[in-house]
Amino acid sequence: xxxxxxxxxxxxxxxxxxxxxxxxxxxxxxxxxxxxxxxxxxxxxxxxxxxxxxxxxxxxxxxxxxxxxxxxxxxxxxxxxxxxxxxxxxxxxxxxxxxxxxxxxxxxxxxxxxxxxxxxxxxxxxxxxxxxxxxxxxxxxxxxxxxxxxxxxxxxxxxxxxxxxxxxxxxxxxxxxxxxxxxxxxxxxxxxxxxxxxxxxxxxxxxxxxxxxxxxxxxxxxxxxxxxxxxxxxxxxxxxxxxxxxxxxxxxxxxxxxxxxxxxxxxxxxxxxxxxxxxxxxxxxxxxxxxxxxxxxxxxxxxxxxxxxxxxxxxxxxxxxxxxxxxxxxxxxxxxxxxxxxxxxxxxxxxxxxxxxxxxxxxxxxxxxxxxxxxxxxxxxxxxxxxxxxxxxxxxxxxxxxxxxxxxxxxxxxxxxxxxxxxxxxxxxxxxxxxxxxxxxxxxxxxxxxxxxxxxxxxxxxxxxxxxxxxxxxxxxxxxxxxxxxxxxxxxxxx
Amino acid sequence: xxxxxxxxxxxxxxxxxxxxxxxxxxxxxxxxxxxxxxx
Numbered sequence: 001x002x003x004x005x006x007x008x009x010x011x012x013x014x015x016x017x018x019x020x021x022x023x024x025x026x027x028x029x030x031x032x033x034x035x036x037x038x039x040x041x042x043x044x045x046x047x048x049x050x051x052x053x054x055x056x057x058x059x060x061x062x063x064x065x066x067x068x069x070x071x072x073x074x075x076x077x078x079x080x081x082x083x084x085x086x087x088x089x090x091x092x093x094x095x096x097x098x099x100x101x102x103x104x105x106x107x108x109x110x111x112x113x114x115x116x117x118x119x120x121x122x123x124x125x126x127x128x129x130x131x132x133x134x135x136x137x138x139x140x141x142x143x144x145x146x147x148x149x150x151x152x153x154x155x156x157x158x159x160x161x162x163x164x165x166x167x168x169x170x171x172x173x174x175x176x177x178x179x180x181x182x183x184x185x186x187x188x189x190x191x192x193x194x195x196x197x198x199x200x201x202x203x204x205x206x207x208x209x210x211x212x213x214x215x216x217x218x219x220x221x222x223x224x225x226x227x228x229x230x231x232x233x234x235x236x237x238x239x240x241x242x243x244x245x246x247x248x249x250x251x252x253x254x255x256x257x258x259x260x261x262x263x264x265x266x267x268x269x270x271x272x273x274x275x276x277x278x279x280x281x282x283x284x285x286x287x288x289x290x291x292x293x294x295x296x297x298x299x300x301x302x303x304x305x306x307x308x309x310x311x312x313x314x315x316x317x318x319x320x321x322x323x324x325x326x327x328x329x330x331x332x333x334x335x336x337x338x339x340x341x342x343x344x345x346x347x348x349x350x351x352x353x354x355x356x357x358x359x360x361x362x363x364x365x366x367x368x369x370x371x372x373x374x375x376x377x378x379x380x381x382x383x384x385x386x387x388x389x390x391x392x393x394x395x396x397x398x399x400x401x402x403x404x405x406x407x408x409x410x411x412x413x414x415x416x417x418x419x420x421x422x423x424x425x426x427x428x429x430x431x432x433x434x435x436x437x438x439x440x441x442x443x444x445x446x447x448x449x450x451x452x453x454x455x456x457x458x459x460x461x462x463x464x465x466x467x468x469x470x471x472x473x474x475x476x477x478x479x480x481x482x483x484x485x486x487x488x489x490x491x492x493x494x495x
Numbered sequence: 496x497x498x499x500x501x502x503x504x505x506x507x508x509x510x511x512x513x514x515x516x517x518x519x520x521x522x523x524x525x526x527x528x529x530x531x532x533x534x
Contacts, residue, residue, distance in 0.1 A: 011526050041503035048510050200504040201497065241529065246522050253515035260511055415525040 005070070006160035007239045013165040014238055015250050018059075020168040020329030021230045022255035023175065025106060026223035028323055029294040031259040032266035034219055036282035038212045041202030046216035051224070051256050054217060054433055057425045058226035058389055059248035060418065061396055064408040066235025067244065072340035073229040075487045080404075081395035086484030087476035088391040092229040093341050094472055095388050098381045099228075100334035100360055102367035102374055104152065107327035108144030109135075113295060114324050117316035123303045128296045129286065141368040146361055152331045153357035156339060157350075160237045164332060171329045178322045179261050185315055186265045189272025189306070198279065199267045214440050217433055222382065224255045227389025230333040233340050243415035244408075266298070273301045291371075294323065335360065346490040372459050379460040380468045383441050387469070390434035393426050401427045 008014035035043050069076040073096075077089030112135065116122045125131045135141070155163045186192055206212055225231060231251075270278035278301070281287040287297030302316040335356055342352035367374040396404045401423045409418050445462045446453040456467035476483065 011522065015522075041500065041507075044503055044507045048507055051511075197500055200507065201500040202503050204499060241533075243522075243525065246518060246525065249518045250515070250522055253511060253518055256511050257515045260507065415522070415529075 005237075007237050008165050008234075008242075009161055011242055011247065013161075013169060014234070014242065015247055015254075016172045017164050017168040017234055017333075018063075018225075018231055018247070018251045019254050020164075020172050021228075021234065021333040022223070022225040022251055022330075023172070023258045024223065024225070024326050024330035025110070025290070025294070025323055026219075027255065027259040028262045028326060029290045031219060031223060032263040033282050033287065033290065033293050034215055035199065035263050036267075036279055037288070038215050039203040039206045040198055041200045042204070042206045042209075043212055043216055044200070045202065045207065046213045047219060047256075050217045050220040050433075051252055053425055053429050054389075055220045055224040055226040055255075056248055056252040057422060057430065058392065059224065059231055059251055060245050060409060060422070061392055061404075061426060062226065062229070062231040063235040063238065063244045063248055064404065065392070065395070066232040067238045067240075067242070068408045068411075070236050071487070071491050072233060072236070072337065072344045074341055074483060075344045075491045076232060077391065077395045078484045078488060081398040083484045083488070084480070085395065085398065086487070087473070087480040088394065089229075090476040090480075090483055091384075091473060092388040092391055093337060094476070095381050095384045096228050096230055096334050097338045097356075097359075098363075098377065099385075100331065100338065101363040102377045103327070103331055103334060104148045104360055104364045105141060105145045105368045105374060107148035107152075107324065107331050108141060108146075108368070109291075109295065110320055110324040110327050111147055112140060112144045113299070114317060114320035117299075117302075117313055117320050120309060120313045122299050122316050123309045123312040125299075125303075128299050131299075132291075132295050136371060139369075142365060145364050145368040148328065148331060149357055149361045149364070151328055152335045153353055153360075155328075155332045156335045157353050164234070164237075164336065167332070168329055171325045175322055175325045175329070176258070178318050178325070179258065179265065182265045182315065182318055182322070183261055183268075185305075186268035186272065189268060191275065192268035192272040194276070195267035195269070195271030196264060198271065198276075199263055214437065217437060218441075219259075221386055221389065221437065223259060224252055225330070225333075226252070227392055228385055229388060229392070230330075230337055232392075233337040234333065236340065239413075241413045243413050245410075245418045246415045249416075266293075269298070269301055269305075273304045341487075344487045344491050346486065376459045376464060379445075380465050383438065383465055384469060386434050386437045386441075390431060390438075393430040393434070396426050397431075 008017065065076050065080055069079045071079060073093040074086050074089040078086040081088065155167050157163065221227065281297050282293065287293040298319065299316060302312050305312050305315060338356040339349065339352045342355060343349055367377055405418055405422050409422065442462050442465065445460060449458065449461055452458050453461050454463040455461050456463040458464050
């Protein structure tokens, strides 16, 4: 296996791969829950608006940077913003890699529950809380975490065309078909229509509540994969003839289409089985967290679905297969991002994959064995993603936003012309959104724990964010010259 | 169904699903045209 540059063989192969990044567990288990907690239709309107002023512009930017530089995050940001800012690329890459460590654990949970559904034991279980607790208290999460990492590493080992492209050509359409099957079952339940009406009914008084707008922006920041550096990495393998802006629009709109489909499935199922009282579970009950909704609340609903236990197991299996597929297709992009950074530093692809696979397993162990560690990592690096988005936008500002738009976004292969609105969004709106989001989330964390918000070892505190970000940033800034030098030495030689 | 609900449904589905269908069709047309002009 050499480091020979591969390219996606077609436009649709590339689009499906990028949709594979964007569509993850966040679309299926976070979006419906956040909609329920933010008054349904009131949330949807800002959520649609932020797709166009956060997700799509950042996806355009990432594709453009990857296609122009043909380097991973460190080399790419060094080339666009200047070598002094290579540490920003290292931070973007590290955040996505740190998320990979615990995201492989999530993928493992999905695989475990797929197995439980497939064997039928999920519908014979009386107490789903106890089932979840006994699963997470033992060693099993570690086994399934290893399994998820092995699957991801295997796909990446096959290469860009035979691995990433070919597998996403199977996984993404399969995910859509499975979600459509679940949607057909859900909307044909008695009372399902009430759920759909609930989903789209706005509370006009809350439409102008700033918290709903911030939650809508957060959802776009977390579930489209924009600003993570993952799309930038896949864009390295884009042929010169390929378009940027239209492909970005297809990706962003497809991602949010899947989120809407997932919300229709969840709300129709809840109202069809549990009635309006079920929504309270999403707002304040066991379903009010991502884990509670996916692994406790929805399995409970599947056991009450009309039909025999075989039918119930079937739909539960389809649901967890969808979650597993969504998780794996996103996980492989995180592995590829880290692999690409090491390849840029001169490692052979095979060595880089072995290294990332081993590190991914080892650093995922704490999250696999402790939910407290898992929540901590999810909090710290989830918020850090917004900094990543800010760094990507900063790089383009340093390069010159208008020059970037004219030379790269509207450059060779462009199918649609991107006007000056892009300059305004990247230079002003994205930095503004990043600042507001970070301040709001960090301030909110001080309200969750007014006495211990400063604690660097707290699970979800302001202190732990500043502590962990500070360490990583200090290391990357201190070693900027060495990191950038090593990356550019090898990537320049390759060119 | 209330008019506000209907509006939100049409607004959301129209822009997200309608927009998605539109850009996919546009991408297919541009791709076909690109291939036709390629040597």
